[in-house]
Amino acid sequence: MTQTLNPNHALAAQLRDTRLSAGLRHFIGGQWVDSASGETFEAHSPVDNSFLVQVARGDDTDIDRAAQAAHDAFQNWKEVGGAERRRMLHRIADLIEQRAQEIAVLESLDTGQAIRFMKSAATRGAENFRFYADRAPAAQDGQSLPAPGFLNYSIRQPIGPVGVITPWNTPFMLSTWKIAPALAAGCTVVHKPAEWSPVSATLLAEIMDEAGLPKGVHNLVHGFGESAGRSLTEHPLIKAVAFVGETTTGSHIMRQGADTLKRVHFELGGKNPVVVFDDADLDKALDAVVFMIYSLNGERCTSSSRVLVQEGIYDEFTARIAERARNIRVGDPLDPDTEVGPLVHPRHFDKVMSYFDKAREEGATIAAGGERVGEQGNFVTPTLFTGARNDMSIAQEEIFGPVLTAIPFTDEADALRLANDVKYGLAGYLWTNDLTRAHRFAHGLEAGMIWVNSENVRHLPTPFGGVKNSGIGRDGGDYSFEFYMETKNIAISLGTHKTARLGVGQPPKVTPKEVEG
Structure with a gap:
């Protein structure tokens, strides 16, 4: 983990001096602005847990100011035409691309994610804005629904100011994934980023301001979930909350928003299975299994954290995973050769480390990894548990680190039972060359997204989200507009229908349609 001088280190040092030394507001x-209370908190580098930046600590007063600003700005922003919103969002995407290296370095510095992945994450952030920019002109489009005697047509209108609460893993990209469709729909935003990785949210706010986004359309408030986050989810001016994070937190947000009947969109936890049958292309399956659990430090909601392997190939296939895991390069996240960096925070590091003892206690074997790396920072070795059962905590609980649990299965029915026997249902992965089985298994798998003979390859128009404890609602394509917009139906009479008459001395003739609702 020796840090050698490279351009990323030089840029990181420069950014510490010029961007972070003044703190985040x-x-x-x-x-x-500073917090109304004047309070701040510290964010630290996961490389060595040293001080990184001082951050304004928001509370009820700051959230109220932001919500009011979003409410006031909404009165004008909702009237801005789709073509103008498209132009604005494309300008934001241009600026993201121009500052992609800066974004990537700060994201690595803040989260511990390897720079090789953060460059792609910044680029995807720009793609998210471009994708929704091009959909902004049609965001309000509805349908023509004619009926006898009436012309019915529907339109979509922005719901109003929305709260966006984003997580600490790949925070820049995930922020764009929520904020871009909200702006394209005509909503205004109050964004509360995770307190463990607050840096890139400031860059995004700067970029949107530089692009000319009107004042108050996007607002950023730093702070902790139990104070700023709770205030945001309870605020009466906030009409909806989009949240990415832990399932337990999602439950809290749903309760907190109940009094104001807030619409919620949740992308929550996962314990996603990757199922490998003995007829699969095992070389390609191996690459995908290793990539989907050990990339991004294993801190990704769609990671394939359980590998279910048909028993006839179980020993050989898991041995190959273990060999690859041992060869993964762990180290300085700013080093282009690094594949796995440090975990984001000491509390999360301790959580991940605790599962190594749990695995031993439950009778699983640590076939690779299971150790801390170095004397400082939050580094762990890429880890594989073998000899596991599906009732073990290592198979049921979301570890959210570079830790894979391998479970054998006998046949298709056994594999499907094991795959579905968790409380989560975000994603699933299936490796087989049997086309009929692929379709059959995918239909039976309890997950919102399924990839067959592939790792997670996102296509932006497709729906993204989970079932069971993995979430509510869908992102992607026009599915996002279903959350950020209200659908209104307008019925125009052609003057040919007859209205039932009351008070004329005879029983009215009322049709079933006239008494609905």
Whole structure:
């Protein structure tokens, strides 16, 4: 983990001096401001847990200011035409691309993610804005639904100010994934990023301001979930909350928003299976299994954290996984050769480390990894558990690190039972060359997204989201607009229908349609 001088280190040092030394502030109503209370908190580098940046600590007062700013700005932003919103969002995408290296370095510095992946994450952030920019002109489009005697047509209208609460893993990309469709729909935003990785949210706010986004359309408030986050989810001016994070937190947000009947969209936890049958292309399956659990430090909601392997190939296939895991390069996240960096925070590091003892206690074998790396920072070895059963905590609980649990299965029915026997249902992966089985298994798998003979390859128009404890709602394509917009039906009479008459001295003739609702 020796740090050698490279351009990423030089840029990181420069950014520490020029961008982070002054601390991070809120962005409310088009102005950079301190917390009303004057309070701050510290964010630390996961490489060595040293001080990284001082951050304004928002509370009820700051959220109220931001919500009011979003409410006021919404009155004008909702009237801005789709073509103008498209132009604005494309400008944001241009600026993201221009600052992609800066975004990637700061994201690595803040989260511990390897720079090789953060460059792609910044690029995907720009793609998200471009994708929704091009959909902005048609965001309000509805349908023509004629009926006898009436012309019915539907339109979509933005729901209003929305709260966006984003997680600490790949925070920049995931922020764009929520904020871009909200802006394209005509909503205004109050964004509360995760307190463990607050840096890139400031860059995004700067970029949107530089692009000319009107004051108050996007607002940023830093802070903790139990204070700023709770205030955001309870605020009466916030009409909906989009959240990415832990399932337990999602439950809290749903309760907190109940009094104001808030619409919620949740992308929550996962314990996603990758199922490998003995007829699969095992070389390709191996690459995908290794990539989907050990890339991004294993801190990804769609990671394939359980590998179910048909028993006839179980020993050989898991031995190959173990060999690959031992060869993964763990180290400085700013080093282009690094494949796995440090975990984001000491508390998360301790959580992941605790599962190594749990695995031993439950009778599983640590076939690779299971150790801390180095004397400082939050580094762990890529880990594989073998000899596991599906009732073990290592197979049921979301570890959210570079840790894979391998479970054998006998046949298709056994594999499907094991795959579905968790409380989560975000994603699933299937490797087989039997086309009929692929379709049959995919239909039976309890997950919102399934890839057959592939790792997670996202296509932006497709729905993204989970079932069971993995979430509510879908992102992607027009599915996002279903959350950020209200659908309104307008019925125009052609003057040919007859209205039932009351009070004329005879029983009215009422049709079933006239008494609905």
